[in-house]
Amino acid sequence: MKPYQRLLLLLTLLLSSTSAFATKGVAFIHGTGQQTDALNDYWTSDFVNSVKQNNGKYIVINCDFDQYMWHTDAAQCLANQLTTFIRGEGIRKLTLVTHSNGANVVRWIFSNPTAHRKFPRIIKRTQKIIALAPSSAGTPLADAVMQGNSFETTLGWLLGYQSDAVKQQQVAEMAYYNSTLLHGTDGRPSLAKPLYSVVGSDVESAIWDSDSYCGGYTNQVALEFTQNWLDDCSDGFLECSSQAAAGSVWFIDKDKTAGSEPLSHQQSRRACFNLDTFIRDFI
């Protein structure tokens, strides 16, 4: 037997005798905003600790998603952190858990694998994407705060302040990206790995209802007012049609949550109504 043949056989035996290559990993990818401690400031430990149980290694991403999705501080920052995680922990089966605009940054990477040399490895190692309330088709609220290019002072905590991510999430901008640069929406190429979305369909905010308060809105009247800029089916920030625009719908909140409670846009990144356990089991 020649040396290279022996090497090939040895490699085969090595691969079959080790389980290290099957290491699972979960990455938590935040939405719009510049994060430095997303574990505490965006997700909460309760949610992350619950989801990661029995699901191997985990990483909480901290990038600047106030930028456009393709920006170095967004997609490349995400790719750098995921690549370090994959290499450092030997991750072979990666699940990406995204919230809101985080799914758009992930879709940029998966739709444009040739845009950066780190993207292909991430795609290959990813098993699935769980997209919580993804803003796949944008939101009319981003349009509303951009009217007359006046976005500087009319934003709120859902969108942040003076950011390109707000411009990106206008309905017409997302329509262009979806038609030309992003995969996974109707009539476009499928994403290289499956994306399963969780859709928030309603908002309840009665202050006397502790269930409704999980994650928290307190003012029903204010919500009713902003809902005038959205379809009747929405999570208070995104219309259901936007959340369902890319990939396939895993479930619509009330179909699965405890007590058939809806998931507002804030609640879909919290341990509310068993959302955390559904994700844990699905991974």
Place this chain on the structure above:
Amino acid sequence: MNSQLKPLLIALSSLALLACNDESQVEPTAQTQAVTLNIQPIGTSLDSQTIDPIITSQDYVSFITPLSGQYQAPKIQTQQQQNSDQYWFTVTGKALNQGIQLPISQTNASVRISPKQNKQQSLTTTSIDSQQISFMPVNAPASNKTSQYMENILNADKLATAGIFAHSSGFTLRNSAPIGLYQMLVKQTLPENAQYIINVKEKNSPKQLSLTAPLATSQTDNLTLSLTLANQALRHSPTAMLFDNHGNSYPLSVTKQDQQWQLTLANGAELPTSQHLMALEINTNEIIAGQLIKRSIRTAIKRYSHSANIDQQLQVDWQQQLPQQLSFNLDIASASRFDVSAVITGADQQGQEVSIMRTQAAQWFETGKQTLTLPIDQALISQMQLTAPFRVRELTLTDQGQLARLSYQAYASELRLH
């Protein structure tokens, strides 16, 4: 054992055994073939205008996405449609203190007042106390009260709890409030030059302004669009303004051509191009059944420079009767990072066309004649037991630096080794 590793282990084992048993290696047959692509010559010449590229990575990167199933052509979207049941405009603090008129055509309309502050300005944001707003029909008796017409009156602090429209105030018209022309006046003294956006949202109004426009146009293309209000052509010329990504605004001239509206810069200059999308805002005032209907609509417009073409001559490398790689010749007019992607299909035993893979590659290119090579996964073709004719479909040239699709060919070529 991880199920995903099984095929790899089987393949490696087979390879190892094969290598052990077969000492005499057979050289694969390799052949290079020139193919003419089914690309229509592009009428417009290349544009060498330099636009600062967004994606600047220099590396050659390729990627193959395995596909399966009978090939189905995608729907290529080149037009966008937007609808609007609202209007907005900017007013000064002085105008609000003097009173402005708002046409309302829908019961339960919502009115939002948001302070406007541009990046370049340093005006102090003054939120409006919604209790200081007077809102009544223009012909209402002076004895009437604002509370007869408004409900859900929100101050900035309350509205902020919904997570959007910070610093804004708002209210909804009562069900009983009649449609027609209203006068809105703010009693609170506002800075004279402070600017506010007034946004009237008439949710689900049948009087929708509909806009149909191209998703993207090259620098040499005209910008034309269709507009209807309540499914009827506009009688009056709308006004339009273009905003670039830096906040610069460009007033546009709007002229009717057949059933469409053509937009040009008011000073006759060429419309700008940009690596980013630009915002187009259009405002209309129409009379329907004697009632003034005011509408605004905002959409995104991509204006790109036609920076490269794919040449008609394709080089195909074959190995053991299967295509191994495709080398496309590119004519580059402006340096950038370019991506070429294509779907490769083959024939199954019933002769049906089956999707095999999407192959793509990208690289930074300087101007001139360049070549970009797309790999083909031969093992995937063998595994799927597909044969010629292989076809190159959905051939797409993208300028990643401009975030623009430069060309698309639904069917580009058949690959068959003669």
